[in-house]
Structure formats: C-alpha cells, structure tokens
Amino acid sequence: MxxxxxxxxxxxxxxxxxxxxxxxxxxxxxxxxxxxxxxxxxxxxxxxxxxxxxxxxxxxxxxxxxxxxxxxxxxxxxxxxxxxxxxxxxxxxxxxxxxxxxxxxxxxxxxxxxxxxxxxxxxxxxxxxxxxxxxxxxxxxxxxxxxxxxxxxxxxxxxxxxxxxxxxxxxxxxxxxxxxxxxxxxxxxxxxxxxxxxxxxxxxxxxxxxxxxxxxxxxxPMAAPEQSAQSLGIKPVMTLQSSLIAVRPLKAGEAVGYGGAWSSPEDTIIGVIAIGYGDGYPRHAGNGTPVLVNGRRVPLVGRVSMDMITVDLGKNSGDQVGDLAILWGQGLPVEEVALYATTIPYELLCNITRRVQIEVI
CATH class of the missing domain: 3.20.20.10 (Alanine racemase)
Structure with a gap:
C-alpha cells in the first residue's frame, strides 16, 4: 500500500x-x-x-x-x-x-x-x-x-x-x-x-x-474572519497533506496520546495521521482543530506529537489506512487552523520543515 x-x-x-x-x-x-x-x-x-x-x-x-x-x-x-x-x-x-x-x-x-x-x-x-x-x-x-x-x-x-x-x-x-x-x-x-x-x-x-x-x-491579510481569502478572490498556493497510517477503535472513556489529554465521550474510531510538529504542524493546535479526511472535516484530538496527530473519525467511519488527509490549503484555510493553534498563518507557512516533501503542481 x-x-x-x-x-x-x-x-x-x-x-x-x-x-x-x-x-x-x-x-x-x-x-x-x-x-x-x-x-x-x-x-x-x-x-x-x-x-x-x-x-x-x-x-x-x-x-x-x-x-x-x-x-x-x-x-x-x-x-x-x-x-x-x-x-x-x-x-x-x-x-x-x-x-x-x-x-x-x-x-x-x-x-x-x-x-x-x-x-x-x-x-x-x-x-x-x-x-x-x-x-x-x-x-x-x-x-x-x-x-x-x-x-x-x-x-x-x-x-x-x-x-x-x-x-x-x-x-x-x-x-x-x-x-x-x-x-x-x-x-x-x-x-x-x-x-x-x-x-x-x-x-x-x-x-x-x-x-x-x-x-x-x-x-x-485582513483581521476580520469574514474578509476571507475566498472573499478577496485569492486561492491557497500551499496545500499540506499526509496519510492515515492507522485506524483503530476507541471505547468511551479511553484516552489518546501523551498525557491522556483527551478522552472520548463515546465509542468511536480514531485515525492517526503521519504529520507532527517535526514537520511544522503546530504543536499547540487544540482539540477540535479541523482536518480534512477524504474531503470531510474531522476534529484533531489529543496532543500533537513530533511525527503524528490523531483525529476522531467518528463511530461510523469507513476511512482506511492510506487515505488522504489535508491539514490546510485547498478546502481548509490555513487562517482557520491558525486560530485553533493561537497563532497566525505566517508562522504556520514559514515553519514547514525540511523533511516535508515538496510537490509543484
């Protein structure tokens, strides 16, 4: 695969x-x-x-x-x-x-x-x-x-x-x-x-x-959320993406990640995505930060690790290992991710690290 x-x-x-x-x-x-x-x-x-x-x-x-x-x-x-x-x-x-x-x-x-x-x-x-x-x-x-x-x-x-x-x-x-x-x-x-x-x-x-x-x-570049890139008529140049490398069930009350910082309120399915702060994904992105998996929004849950993040795919998820995840860009404005990470888009874009592959389309 x-x-x-x-x-x-x-x-x-x-x-x-x-x-x-x-x-x-x-x-x-x-x-x-x-x-x-x-x-x-x-x-x-x-x-x-x-x-x-x-x-x-x-x-x-x-x-x-x-x-x-x-x-x-x-x-x-x-x-x-x-x-x-x-x-x-x-x-x-x-x-x-x-x-x-x-x-x-x-x-x-x-x-x-x-x-x-x-x-x-x-x-x-x-x-x-x-x-x-x-x-x-x-x-x-x-x-x-x-x-x-x-x-x-x-x-x-x-x-x-x-x-x-x-x-x-x-x-x-x-x-x-x-x-x-x-x-x-x-x-x-x-x-x-x-x-x-x-x-x-x-x-x-x-x-x-x-x-x-x-x-x-x-x-x-505008402070007001309603003055979005789309409203200005501009398009994201960078789309940051990766893959699901694990999909696993989680029972109600079970915790995910370092420190057990998030526990699921119900039975669900967790996805693990191969990206983390070692790639430039924000360490302080909080629970609920949106991620696109197979084109739908799912919330980040648990702490961001160096190489991985976890998302709640939902109990009826049909997502599979290898499926695409978009962290920001096409379909998910980096401005929105920055708000969840209590930072600004400049920092997210500039912090992409050397190990991230670059593909020009």
Missing part, C-alpha cells in the same frame, strides 16, 4: 492568479513581490521563478538575495532590512541589489564607502509603527545626504510600513498616511506604502510601488 508522507503541494497557477488579482487592485503600480522567509515557506527560488511578471522581489537579508542571484534571477531585488555591515556594500553593488536605509549607521556606511557604482536606495520613514525607519524629524537630513552622495542613485524611493492596515476601522492607518503625505508630497520620487492589507483595503496607500506578501500565497 502506498502512503503519502507529509507533503506540501505548491500550486503555481494559484500563485499567478493571486498575483494578477493583486495587480488588479493597483493596475498602475509596480509590484515588489515579497519572498522573505523562504517565500513564506513556499520556496524562495521557486516562487521567484514562477513570477517573472513581478517588477522586483523583496527579501529580508543578503543571503536570500544572493540565493536568488545564484538561481539565475535577474529582476531587481530589495533588501527589506537593509544591509547589516559595511563590507556588504560592495557585494550589493556587484550583484545589483537594492537596499533600504532605515538608520544612521547605514547612512554613514553608504556615504563613506568606496564603491565602483552607486546603489539604488529605498529610504524608510517611521510614520507610526515604531519598528524600522528614520524619524520624521530626520527625513530632510537623510534625504539630502543620500541625494548628495555619489554612492546613491538619484531616484531614491520613499517608503514606510503600515502597522494596522488589516483593520479597516483602525484610525492608525489614516494617521500614518497623513504623515507620509506631509513629509513626501513635495518630492517627485517614487513612493511605496501598501503591504498586503494596504493593497486590498487602502487604495490611498498604493502609490508607485505595492509590496504584497501574504496575499500572494492565497492567505487573507
């Missing part, structure tokens, strides 16, 4: 369809597709090669950018955290990489470096998220210093990052937008503000560049 071990199906057409959907939100804007954290767990190089229509790619760190270049990706690549050390700057220049500038140390390093050619720079302003970015009071100084440097290309992109765009009723986004406008409206430079939630919910933030991340992978 053939079993399906823990496997992540990557749907390239869904990815392209999602890209086209996002592009339709802002048809005049260029798209910086965000591929950090191994393409949100989908495969860094794989996602880049599947999106030749993107205008640029965004990664967090230099090693991710170099991996893309090694894979033959020639599109512009932006380091979203910027460079970490002075010695990185010649590497950026040789590999035609762009960098965000968000602190004084980076400003000093880039203006004092000896480079063979200037670098393309994105200047990040903190408009209220208070994570990365220069203060509004520093903007003029940074902008003028970068503009005067022979190490910096003339067309600096002005940008900021939205902290609450997933909540349309939250006034923070309008506050950030107003400050960004106040600081940058007098400049003809290209601008970028919209993340995934901004692309969908905040037309005023789309400017010249949009920076979709999670939404490209078919996951809703």
């Amino acid at each position: 053939a079993f399906t071990t823990a496997t992540a199906l990557i749907d390239r057409q869904a990815l392209v369809d999602n890209f086209n959907r996002v592009k339709a939100f802002a048809p005049k804007a260029k798209v910086l597709a965000v591929l950090k954290a191994n393409g949100y767990g989908h495969g860094l190089e794989r996602i880049a090669q599947a999106l030749p229509q993107a205008d640029a790619f965004g990664v967090a760190r230099l090693d991710e950018a170099l991996a893309l270049r090694a894979a033959g990706v020639i599109k512009p690549i932006v380091l979203l955290e910027g460079f970490f050390a002075e010695q990185d700057l010649p590497v950026l220049a040789v590999n035609n990489l762009q960098t965000i500038i968000h602190n004084r140390q980076q400003l000093t390093a880039i203006t004092e470096a000896e480079l063979e050619k200037p670098l393309k720079v994105w200047l990040k302003i903190d408009t209220g998220m208070h994570r990365l970015g220069i203060s509004p009071e520093e903007f003029d100084d940074f902008y003028q210093t970068l503009s005067a440097s022979d190490n910096v290309e003339a067309d600096i992109v002005l940008m900021s990052h939205l902290g609450c765009a997933d909540e349309p009723e939250n006034p923070a986004t309008n506050t950030q937008l107003a400050l960004f406008e106040q600081l940058t409206s007098a400049y003809d430079n290209e601008k970028s503000l919209a993340n995934s939630a901004g692309c969908y919910a905040w037309p005023q933030t789309r400017y010249d560049w949009i920076r979709p991340g999670l939404i490209l992978y078919g996951v809703s």
Whole structure:
C-alpha cells in the first residue's frame, strides 16, 4: 500500500492568479513581490521563478538575495532590512541589489564607502509603527545626504510600513498616511506604502510601488474572519497533506496520546495521521482543530506529537489506512487552523520543515 508522507503541494497557477488579482487592485503600480522567509515557506527560488511578471522581489537579508542571484534571477531585488555591515556594500553593488536605509549607521556606511557604482536606495520613514525607519524629524537630513552622495542613485524611493492596515476601522492607518503625505508630497520620487492589507483595503496607500506578501500565497491579510481569502478572490498556493497510517477503535472513556489529554465521550474510531510538529504542524493546535479526511472535516484530538496527530473519525467511519488527509490549503484555510493553534498563518507557512516533501503542481 502506498502512503503519502507529509507533503506540501505548491500550486503555481494559484500563485499567478493571486498575483494578477493583486495587480488588479493597483493596475498602475509596480509590484515588489515579497519572498522573505523562504517565500513564506513556499520556496524562495521557486516562487521567484514562477513570477517573472513581478517588477522586483523583496527579501529580508543578503543571503536570500544572493540565493536568488545564484538561481539565475535577474529582476531587481530589495533588501527589506537593509544591509547589516559595511563590507556588504560592495557585494550589493556587484550583484545589483537594492537596499533600504532605515538608520544612521547605514547612512554613514553608504556615504563613506568606496564603491565602483552607486546603489539604488529605498529610504524608510517611521510614520507610526515604531519598528524600522528614520524619524520624521530626520527625513530632510537623510534625504539630502543620500541625494548628495555619489554612492546613491538619484531616484531614491520613499517608503514606510503600515502597522494596522488589516483593520479597516483602525484610525492608525489614516494617521500614518497623513504623515507620509506631509513629509513626501513635495518630492517627485517614487513612493511605496501598501503591504498586503494596504493593497486590498487602502487604495490611498498604493502609490508607485505595492509590496504584497501574504496575499500572494492565497492567505487573507485582513483581521476580520469574514474578509476571507475566498472573499478577496485569492486561492491557497500551499496545500499540506499526509496519510492515515492507522485506524483503530476507541471505547468511551479511553484516552489518546501523551498525557491522556483527551478522552472520548463515546465509542468511536480514531485515525492517526503521519504529520507532527517535526514537520511544522503546530504543536499547540487544540482539540477540535479541523482536518480534512477524504474531503470531510474531522476534529484533531489529543496532543500533537513530533511525527503524528490523531483525529476522531467518528463511530461510523469507513476511512482506511492510506487515505488522504489535508491539514490546510485547498478546502481548509490555513487562517482557520491558525486560530485553533493561537497563532497566525505566517508562522504556520514559514515553519514547514525540511523533511516535508515538496510537490509543484
């Protein structure tokens, strides 16, 4: 009997369809597709090669950018955290990489470096998220210093990052937008503000560049459950699946798994699925977390183990060893699983481990 071990199906057409959907939100804007954290767990190089229509790619760190270049990706690549050390700057220049500038140390390093050619720079302003970015009071100084440097290309992109765009009723986004406008409206430079939630919910933030991340992978970036991926018109790119490796009867009152943390209230049939936290399935997924077995929802019961989970198939189950189980993706939104695991979809997607088989469809 053939079993399906823990496997992540990557749907390239869904990815392209999602890209086209996002592009339709802002048809005049260029798209910086965000591929950090191994393409949100989908495969860094794989996602880049599947999106030749993107205008640029965004990664967090230099090693991710170099991996893309090694894979033959020639599109512009932006380091979203910027460079970490002075010695990185010649590497950026040789590999035609762009960098965000968000602190004084980076400003000093880039203006004092000896480079063979200037670098393309994105200047990040903190408009209220208070994570990365220069203060509004520093903007003029940074902008003028970068503009005067022979190490910096003339067309600096002005940008900021939205902290609450997933909540349309939250006034923070309008506050950030107003400050960004106040600081940058007098400049003809290209601008970028919209993340995934901004692309969908905040037309005023789309400017010249949009920076979709999670939404490209078919996951809703919005906080409200009713603003689901389906309602946004996007499709899951990853479907995580495995197989039943055991089907066994359980009597009322009998416990399952480590610590006997769940006992069945009635006679039932338990299914054991070959996946666990060693594959990236969330350790803290609680009893009742939905799993699709043969296309129907059944609840997770008992503790998640390193290599296995158990589900209550029901006393009338006809499921058999080898049958398919879907943990999230097609038919079961990862957003829903994340709620049961008291986490967010980003973490689930990014935590897929190396032993999970990848199949591109």
